[in-house]
Amino acid sequence: MGPLLEVKNLQTQFVTKEGIVRAVNNISYELNTGETLGIVGESGCGKSVGALSLLRLIPSPPGKIVAGEILFDGIDLLKVHESEIERIRGNRIAMIFQDPMTSLNPMMPIGRQISESLELHLKMTKKAARAKAIELLEMVRIPSAADRIDDYPIQFSGGMRQRVMIAMALSCNPQILIADEPTTALDVTIQAQITDLVNRLREEIGMAVIWITHDLGVVAGLTDRVIVMYAGRIVEEAPVEELYENPRHPYTIGLLGSVPRLDEERPEKLTSIEGMPPDMIDYPSGCPFYARCTFRIDRCLESPPDLREVGPGHKAACIVDVTSSTLPTSGIS
Amino acid sequence: MLRLLLKRAVHSFFLITAVVSVVFLTTFVIGDPVRALLPAETPEEIVEKYREERGFNRPVLVQYIDYMSHAFVGDFGDSWWQRTPALPIALRPLPATFQLGILAMTLATSLGIPIGVYAGMKPGSWADRLATVTSLLGVSMPLIWLCPMLAFIFAVTLGLLPTAGYGSWQHMVLPTIALAALPLGRIVQITRASIIDELVKQYVTTARAKGLPYRRVLVQHVLRNALLPVITVSGWEFVLVVSGYTIIVEAVFGWPGVGWMLFSAIRIRDVPLLAATAFVIAVVVVAINFAIDILYIIVNPLIRYE
Numbered sequence: 001m002g003p004l005l006e007v008k009n010l011q012t013q014f015v016t017k018e019g020i021v022r023a024v025n026n027i028s029y030e031l032n033t034g035e036t037l038g039i040v041g042e043s044g045c046g047k048s049v050g051a052l053s054l055l056r057l058i059p060s061p062p063g064k065i066v067a068g069e070i071l072f073d074g075i076d077l078l079k080v081h082e083s084e085i086e087r088i089r090g091n092r093i094a095m096i097f098q099d100p101m102t103s104l105n106p107m108m109p110i111g112r113q114i115s116e117s118l119e120l121h122l123k124m125t126k127k128a129a130r131a132k133a134i135e136l137l138e139m140v141r142i143p144s145a146a147d148r149i150d151d152y153p154i155q156f157s158g159g160m161r162q163r164v165m166i167a168m169a170l171s172c173n174p175q176i177l178i179a180d181e182p183t184t185a186l187d188v189t190i191q192a193q194i195t196d197l198v199n200r201l202r203e204e205i206g207m208a209v210i211w212i213t214h215d216l217g218v219v220a221g222l223t224d225r226v227i228v229m230y231a232g233r234i235v236e237e238a239p240v241e242e243l244y245e246n247p248r249h250p251y252t253i254g255l256l257g258s259v260p261r262l263d264e265e266r267p268e269k270l271t272s273i274e275g276m277p278p279d280m281i282d283y284p285s286g287c288p289f290y291a292r293c294t295f296r297i298d299r300c301l302e303s304p305p306d307l308r309e310v311g312p313g314h315k316a317a318c319i320v321d322v323t324s325s326t327l328p329t330s331g332i333s
Numbered sequence: 334m335l336r337l338l339l340k341r342a343v344h345s346f347f348l349i350t351a352v353v354s355v356v357f358l359t360t361f362v363i364g365d366p367v368r369a370l371l372p373a374e375t376p377e378e379i380v381e382k383y384r385e386e387r388g389f390n391r392p393v394l395v396q397y398i399d400y401m402s403h404a405f406v407g408d409f410g411d412s413w414w415q416r417t418p419a420l421p422i423a424l425r426p427l428p429a430t431f432q433l434g435i436l437a438m439t440l441a442t443s444l445g446i447p448i449g450v451y452a453g454m455k456p457g458s459w460a461d462r463l464a465t466v467t468s469l470l471g472v473s474m475p476l477i478w479l480c481p482m483l484a485f486i487f488a489v490t491l492g493l494l495p496t497a498g499y500g501s502w503q504h505m506v507l508p509t510i511a512l513a514a515l516p517l518g519r520i521v522q523i524t525r526a527s528i529i530d531e532l533v534k535q536y537v538t539t540a541r542a543k544g545l546p547y548r549r550v551l552v553q554h555v556l557r558n559a560l561l562p563v564i565t566v567s568g569w570e571f572v573l574v575v576s577g578y579t580i581i582v583e584a585v586f587g588w589p590g591v592g593w594m595l596f597s598a599i600r601i602r603d604v605p606l607l608a609a610t611a612f613v614i615a616v617v618v619v620a621i622n623f624a625i626d627i628l629y630i631i632v633n634p635l636i637r638y639e
Binding site: 052057059082088089094097104121154 | 533534538539540541542543544545546553554558633634635
């Protein structure tokens with residue numbers, strides 16, 4: 001059996017007055033049934049645009065998916081008719097978003113926002129959908145769900161609204177849940193509750209999860225496999241433990257060096273990555289990380305490096321064989 | 334919610350009191366009502382006699398209290414022109430104004446909202462540009478120019494419609510178009526801006542991610558949010574239509590409404606009638622605002638939690 005979702009050479013761009021923004025550049029990855037995949041990267045690296053592209057939710061114009069294939073259950077989501085992808089959205093692939101304060105319609109009771117999906121995809125009657133919505137709110141642990149079903153989003157806290165979003169996303173038992181930084185806007189204690197909740201429900205429903213975040217800490221405890229993105233490209237892909245133990249891309253090494261770890265006896269000094277990500281309009285012709293890389297050599301400028309196998313299930317897009325113990329090249333100033 | 338309405342009612346009472354006070358101040362204190370009433374060459378003794386007879390020589394504060402206590406029960410004195418109580422005369426043209434005002438607002442909203450929604454859905458398209466330019470034209474045409482132009486083109490040159498008057502539906506066409514032009518333009522602009530604002534909000538993406546077709550997202554999610562500012566603006570425009578625009582439109586087209594009455598009262602210097610008409614307009618303005626508040630509460634359930 002092949003993978004549940006297969007992304008091949010996806011490219012998404014935005015046309016702006018200043019020029020074409022190359023938000024997602026030729027990314028390919030797979031997602032297996034029931035698997036949790038983490039996509040990590042800093043703001044603007046294309047991780048959210050990449051996720052929205054999966055469901056063709058890029059605002060167009062100015063956005064456009066210019067190339068690639070997204071194979072889900074044997075069909076290419078980029079080729080099917082709009083009505084076909086509407087049958088998949090919220091039904092077989094659902095999505096939750098970063099800011100729970102703005103993700104819900106402020107003028108519609110939360111119960112209605114949940115039952116809407118049920119009526120649409122599962123052809124439930126209004127009454128049955130309402131009963132199911134209460135059940136879903138109980139599943140995400142909203143206290144006295146039956147009394148709160150007609151409340152408006154304004155009457156809920158941020159964490160509660162994210163629970164409502166999750167209830168909404170899981171209403172039709174999706175095969176894939178795309179979680180686009182769902183905990184970023186929440187307090188740390190609430191973050192843990194939300195990640196635990198998604199994890200528990202994932203096991204119950206048996207769905208696959210794509211968890212997008214800039215927080216390596218969240219990824220460590222939650223995912224099976226991690227993709228690291230930089231400037232719209234995948235720079236490294238590895239099973240989660242392997243990535244933490246043996247990062248093979250200079251960017252990943254830099255990222256891990258900037259995260260405090262509790263499991264080491266004498267914590268090392270935290271480091272930061274100097275410089276800024278490249279201009280996404282005037283995109284560099286060589287390796288996009290060149291300007292900030294401590295391991296760079298002249299050959300890096302020739303062309304953007306492709307992902308290559310560096311270990312079992314482990315790929316990195318770097319022509320230099322680096323590990324966390326490699327010393328930086330002396331040639332940089 | 335009831336408290337909100339009660340607060341509004343108290344607010345409205347003070348507003349109307351203020352309007353009547355200002356009318357009193359400008360007509361009886363700053364102006365000289367007796368000189369306004371009598372011919373210019375009247376001898377001084379007669380002017381004084383008149384002043385005494387009608388109590389205009391009393392201290393201003395006494396006159397004010399006397400005036401307000403009568404105004405409070407709807408007594409603005411007799412019209413100098415018709416010699417009967419002024420308020421009933423001022424009320425008589427109200428239905429004619431509402432007839433025109435409601436027709437114009439119905440036209441403006443039923444055309445303006447769909448045009449604004451369509452333009453807002455496709456900003457930058459040729460349809461949007463057409464709507465933007467036309468609405469700009471609508472809001473920037475002075476009525477004092479538009480009314481005679483309409484009369485000149487459709488009545489004088491083409492002879493399709495009567496130039497002025499009251500009675501048949503043909504008489505209503507030109508004044509309605511003139512009255513609707515400004516509100517229509519403004520409703521198109523605000524609806525378009527509001528739709529553009531709403532469509533980029535995150536909840537729209539959420540609704541799309543649920544699998545709802547675009548049309549359903551627009552109707553079930555976006556419209557309700559987007560129409561709130563449109564309701565507010567339409568309310569203001571309705572107020573302006575019946576209390577401001579009609580004065581010009583009714584004067585030009587000879588429509589026997591409140592604006593025409595106000596215009597006539599000024600022309601014939603009938604001070605009590607002028608005061609009564611101003612009072613009627615103030616009450617209408619307050620009443621419309623009240624109705625808009627109630628409509629807003631019905632459409633926006635969140636007002637209860639704010």
